[in-house]
Amino acid sequence: MSEISNLILSIADNKQLLGLRYAEWATRAPSLEADIAAAAMGLDDLGHSRVLYGCLEPLGDDPRGQDRESDPASLCALPYLDEPWDSWSQFVAANAILDTAFTVMIEACVNGSIEVLQHRLRKMLAEERYHFLHGRSWLRSGIEKAPLEEAWREAIAWFGPSDGDTAKLHKSGALSLGPIELRARLEEQLETKAPKIGVDWTTWDPRRRRTRPGAIDEATFAMLRGLEEKRFAPASAQKQA
Amino acid sequence: MTDNVKYKRVSGEAVEYEVFARKTRLEPLHQVGSVVAPDDDLAAAYARATYDEERWVEMTIVRKDHVIALWSPGEP
Numbered sequence: 001m002s003e004i005s006n007l008i009l010s011i012a013d014n015k016q017l018l019g020l021r022y023a024e025w026a027t028r029a030p031s032l033e034a035d036i037a038a039a040a041m042g043l044d045d046l047g048h049s050r051v052l053y054g055c056l057e058p059l060g061d062d063p064r065g066q067d068r069e070s071d072p073a074s075l076c077a078l079p080y081l082d083e084p085w086d087s088w089s090q091f092v093a094a095n096a097i098l099d100t101a102f103t104v105m106i107e108a109c110v111n112g113s114i115e116v117l118q119h120r121l122r123k124m125l126a127e128e129r130y131h132f133l134h135g136r137s138w139l140r141s142g143i144e145k146a147p148l149e150e151a152w153r154e155a156i157a158w159f160g161p162s163d164g165d166t167a168k169l170h171k172s173g174a175l176s177l178g179p180i181e182l183r184a185r186l187e188e189q190l191e192t193k194a195p196k197i198g199v200d201w202t203t204w205d206p207r208r209r210r211t212r213p214g215a216i217d218e219a220t221f222a223m224l225r226g227l228e229e230k231r232f233a234p235a236s237a238q239k240q241a
Numbered sequence: 242m243t244d245n246v247k248y249k250r251v252s253g254e255a256v257e258y259e260v261f262a263r264k265t266r267l268e269p270l271h272q273v274g275s276v277v278a279p280d281d282d283l284a285a286a287y288a289r290a291t292y293d294e295e296r297w298v299e300m301t302i303v304r305k306d307h308v309i310a311l312w313s314p315g316e317p
Contacts, residue, residue: 033276033287040290134286141279 003165004114004174005061010076010158010209011102012052017081018099019045020220024084025091041095041131048124058116063207069225072215078154079212084220089144096135096190097151101158103128104177104185111176112169136190149195156183157199158209165206257305258284262297270301 023042029035056062067074080098085091106124109117139148159179160166170178177185187193203211215221255277261270273292278284281302288302 031277033278033283033291037286037290040293130286130289133282134290137278137280137283137286 002059002061003169004117005056005059005063006076006207007105007165007169007209008052008055008059008109008117009063011105012049012056013076014078014081014098014102014158015045015052016049016224017075017077017216017220018094018102019043019047019049020223021081021085021094022091025088028088029091030088037134038091041099041134044127044131045099048127051120051124055116055120059114072218072221073208073213075216075221076208077216078158078210079214080151080154082214082216084217087144087147090147092135092138092143093147093151095131096139097148097155097186099128099131099135100189101155101182101186103132104182104189105159105175107185108170108175108177108182113173132189139190149197152194153197153199154210155186156194156197157204157211159183160206160209161201161204164204255279258288258302259305259308260288260292260300260302262292262295262300264295264297266298270299273300275305276302 019042021042022038022045026035026039026042029038056064065074078098080090080094085094103125106121106128110121110125112118159182162179164179166175166182167178169175170181183194200211205211205213216224256279258276258278259272260274260276262273263270276284276287276291278287281304284302284304288300292300
C-alpha cells in the first residue's frame with residue numbers, strides 16, 4: 001500500500017472518531033455556546049473525514065480491507081479516541097493538540113506535490129481555524145495535566161519516527177513538512193512547547209500510527225457500521241434489509 | 242481534578258459579543274445575535290458555530306461594551 005494512502009486513511013479515521021467524540025459532548029460542555037461549538041466541530045470533522053475517504057480512490061490505492069466491517073482494530077485512529085471522554089479536560093486536550101496536529105498534517109498535504117490533496121483539502125484549513133481558536137482558548141484557561149500529556153504524546157507518535165513514512169513523503173515532496181517540522185509547527189501554532197515525553201518507537205504500528213494496541217469501544221464501532229440504526233428501525237424495514 | 246471542576250467560562254469574566262453578518266455585498270451588515278465568551282478567540286469560534294447556518298459572505302463580532310451608544314430607546 002502506498003504511504004500517502006495510508007496516511008490519508010489515518011487522517012480520515014481520526015477525524016471520523018474525533019467528530020463522534022466531539023458530538024458526544026454536544027449536551028455536556030460547560031456552556032450552551034460550548035455545546036453548540038462541540039456539535040458544529042463534530043459535524044465539520046465528520047464532513048472532513050468523508051472528503052478524505054474520497055481522496056483514496058484518486059490516489060489509486062485504497063488501503064481499506066474487508067476487516068473494517070468486523071474488526072474495530074482495523075481502524076487507524078489514535079488510542080485517545082478509543083473510548084468516550086469522561087472529562088472536559090480530555091475534550092480540550094483533543095481539541096487543542098490532536099485536532100491541530102491533524103490540521104498541521106493537512107497543511108503539509110495542501111502544500112505538498114499531490115494535486116488532488118492540494119485542491120480537495122484546502123477548504124478544511126479555513127474551517128479548522130475555528131476549531132483551533134476554540135481549543136487554544138480553552139487550553140489557556142488551564143486543564144488537567146494527564147490528558148494534555150497524553151494528547152501530546154499521541155500527536156508526536158502520530159507524526160511518525162524521524163526515519164518513517166512521513167519523513168520519506170517529505171523527502172519526495174508529497175508532504176511539505178516532515179515529522180520534526182510537523183512537531184515544530186504544532187508547537188508554534190499552540191505557542192507552547194511539547195512537554196518532555198518519550199515515544200517508544202519499538203511499539204509503533206506504522207499502519208495505525210500508534211504505539212498502543214487496542215480499538216474503539218463496541219458501541220461506537222456498531223454505530224459506525226450502522227448496526228445501532230438497524231436496532232431501532234421498524235420491523236418491516238429490517239425485513240426489507 | 243474531576244468532572245465536578247467548575248469552569249468559569251460564562252459567568253464572571255466572560256463578556257457579551259454582538260454578532261453581525263450579511264448575505265450579499267450589497268446589503269449592510271446587520272445584527273444576527275450575540276454570544277458570551279471570555280475572550281475574542283472563543284467568541285469568534287462560538288459565533289461561527291452558532292450562526293453559520295446561512296450562507297453569509299461576511300460575519301463580524303464586536304464586544305458589546307465597546308459599542309458607544311449615542312442615545313437609546315426612551316431617551317431624548
